[in-house]
Amino acid sequence: MLSIEPVTPGPLPRSAILNTEPTERSDAARNRELLLDAAEALVREQGADAVTMDAVAKRAGVGKGTVFRRFGSRSGLMHALLDQSEKKLQAAYMFGPPPLGPGAPPVERLVAFGRARLNGIEVEGDVIREASGGADRYSGAPYNVTKTHVSLLLRQAEAEGNIWLLADTLMAAIDAGLVLHQTRVLGYTLEQIGDYWESLVRRVTARTAQ
Amino acid sequence: MLSIEPVTPGPLPRSAILNTEPTERSDAARNRELLLDAAEALVREQGADAVTMDAVAKRAGVGKGTVFRRFGSRSGLMHALLDQSEKKLQAAYMFGPPPLGPGAPPVERLVAFGRARLNGIEVEGDVIREASGGADRYSGAPYNVTKTHVSLLLRQAEAEGNIWLLADTLMAAIDAGLVLHQTRVLGYTLEQIGDYWESLVRRVTARTAQ
Numbered sequence: 001m002l003s004i005e006p007v008t009p010g011p012l013p014r015s016a017i018l019n020t021e022p023t024e025r026s027d028a029a030r031n032r033e034l035l036l037d038a039a040e041a042l043v044r045e046q047g048a049d050a051v052t053m054d055a056v057a058k059r060a061g062v063g064k065g066t067v068f069r070r071f072g073s074r075s076g077l078m079h080a081l082l083d084q085s086e087k088k089l090q091a092a093y094m095f096g097p098p099p100l101g102p103g104a105p106p107v108e109r110l111v112a113f114g115r116a117r118l119n120g121i122e123v124e125g126d127v128i129r130e131a132s133g134g135a136d137r138y139s140g141a142p143y144n145v146t147k148t149h150v151s152l153l154l155r156q157a158e159a160e161g162n163i164w165l166l167a168d169t170l171m172a173a174i175d176a177g178l179v180l181h182q183t184r185v186l187g188y189t190l191e192q193i194g195d196y197w198e199s200l201v202r203r204v205t206a207r208t209a210q
Numbered sequence: 211m212l213s214i215e216p217v218t219p220g221p222l223p224r225s226a227i228l229n230t231e232p233t234e235r236s237d238a239a240r241n242r243e244l245l246l247d248a249a250e251a252l253v254r255e256q257g258a259d260a261v262t263m264d265a266v267a268k269r270a271g272v273g274k275g276t277v278f279r280r281f282g283s284r285s286g287l288m289h290a291l292l293d294q295s296e297k298k299l300q301a302a303y304m305f306g307p308p309p310l311g312p313g314a315p316p317v318e319r320l321v322a323f324g325r326a327r328l329n330g331i332e333v334e335g336d337v338i339r340e341a342s343g344g345a346d347r348y349s350g351a352p353y354n355v356t357k358t359h360v361s362l363l364l365r366q367a368e369a370e371g372n373i374w375l376l377a378d379t380l381m382a383a384i385d386a387g388l389v390l391h392q393t394r395v396l397g398y399t400l401e402q403i404g405d406y407w408e409s410l411v412r413r414v415t416a417r418t419a420q
Contacts, residue, residue: 137387138387138388138391138395139391139395160409160413161406161409161410161413162402162406162409164396165392165398165402165403165406166406166410168383168388168392169379169382169383169410172379172382172383172385172388173378173379173382175382177347177348178348178378178382181348181349182375182378185348185349186374188375192372192375193375196371196372196375196376199370199371199372200371200376200379200414203370203371203413203414203416203418204410204413204414206413206416206418208413208416
C-alpha cells in the first residue's frame with residue numbers, strides 16, 4: 001500500500017533528517033530496522049494496539065529482551081516507529097525519484113506528497129495517536145521539516161498569499177487524526193481523500209483570474 | 211475583541227443548538243450566565259489558567275459554594291464555558307445579522323464565520339485545550355454543527371469537489387490549537403490570520419477557469 005519508492009542510500013545531510021540517536025554500529029542498525037519493520041507490519045495488519053513488545057519479538061524472531069534493550073519501552077518503540085516513517089517519507093521527497101522527489105513541477109510534487117502521506121497514515125496515524133502528539137506538535141521537528149518542504153513547493157508554484165499559513169492549512173487537511181476519522185468513521189477511501197487533496201492543491205495554487 | 215453581534219432572543223430551534231441541560235428556571239439561568247461571563251472575562255484577561263472556582267466566585271461577587279453547586283468542578287465550568295461560546299457563535303451565524311447571519315452571499319458569510327471564530331479563539335482555544343478535545347473531537351456535536359454550517363455555505367457558493375472534505379479542511383485551518391500556535395509561537399495577529407482565511411475561502415470557492 002505504501003507508495004513511497006525505496007531510496008538508494010547516498011550522502012544525506014543528516015541534520016535535515018530526524019535523528020533519535022547518534023550513529024549506530026551497522027549490525028545494531030540492522031537489528032533495529034528488523035524490529036521496526038516487524039512493528040510496522042503489525043500496525044499495518046492489525047492496528048497499533050497489536051504492537052506489544054512480545055508480539056514484535058515473535059514477529060522478528062528474537063527474544064523479548066532484545067526488544068526491550070533496543071527501545072526501552074513500548075512508548076520508545078512507538079516513537080522510533082514514527083521516526084522511521086518520517087525519515088522514509090522525508091528521504092523520498094528530498095532525494096527520491098519524481099514526482100515526489102526533485103525533478104517534477106512543484107504542484108505535481110505537492111500532489112504526490114499528499115498522496116504519499118495519506119498512504120502512510122494507516123500506519124502512522126495510529127502510532128501518532130499513541131506517541132503523544134500533544135500541545136507541542138506544531139513546534140516539533142517532524143511537523144516543521146515537512147512544513148518547510150510544503151512551503152518551499154508552494155513558493156516554487158508561486159502560490160498567492162501567505163505561504164506559511166497555507167502550508168499549515170494543507171498539512172492540517174491531511175493530519176493523521178482527521179484522516180483517520182474520514183476513513184474509519186465517515187467511510188472515505190484514501191484514494192478519495194487523495195483525489196480531494198489533489199483538487200485542493202490545484203485550487204490553492206491556481207493564479208487568480210484577472 | 212469578539213465581533214459576534216448580540217442576538218435578539220427568539221424562537222430558536224433548540225435541537226440545533228448545543229444543550230448541556232434541560233430548561234432552567236430563569237433566575238438559575240441568569241445566575242449561570244453571570245458566572246460564565248465572569249469566567250470568560252478571566253480567560254480573556256489572564257488566560258485559562260486564571261480560571262479557578264475561587265477567582266470566578268470573587269469576580270462574580272458570589273460565594274465559592276455557589277460556583278461549585280452550579281458547575282460541580284473546574285472541569286465542569288470549563289465545559290460550560292466552551293458550550294456557551296459555541297452557542298453564541300451558532301446563534302450568530304444561524305439567526306444573527308449578516309454577513310455572519312443569513313442574508314449575505316455565502317462566500318461573505320464564510321469569510322465572516324472564520325473571522326468570528328478567530329476572534330473567539332483567544333478564549334475558546336485555551337478552554338478547548340483544557341476541556342479535553344481528544345480523539346472524538348471530530349465526532350462530537352460542536353464540530354459537526356459547525357461543519358454542517360460550513361458545508362451548507364460551500365454548497366450555496368457552488369464550490370467544486372467534495373464539499374464535506376473541504377469543510378474539514380477549512381475548519382482545520384482555523385482549529386484552535388493551530389491558531390494559538392500561529393499567534394503565540396509564530397507571532398501572527400488574528401487579523402493576519404483572518405485576512406489569510408478570507409483569501410483561502412475565496413480561492414477554494416472560485417470557479418475553475420475554462
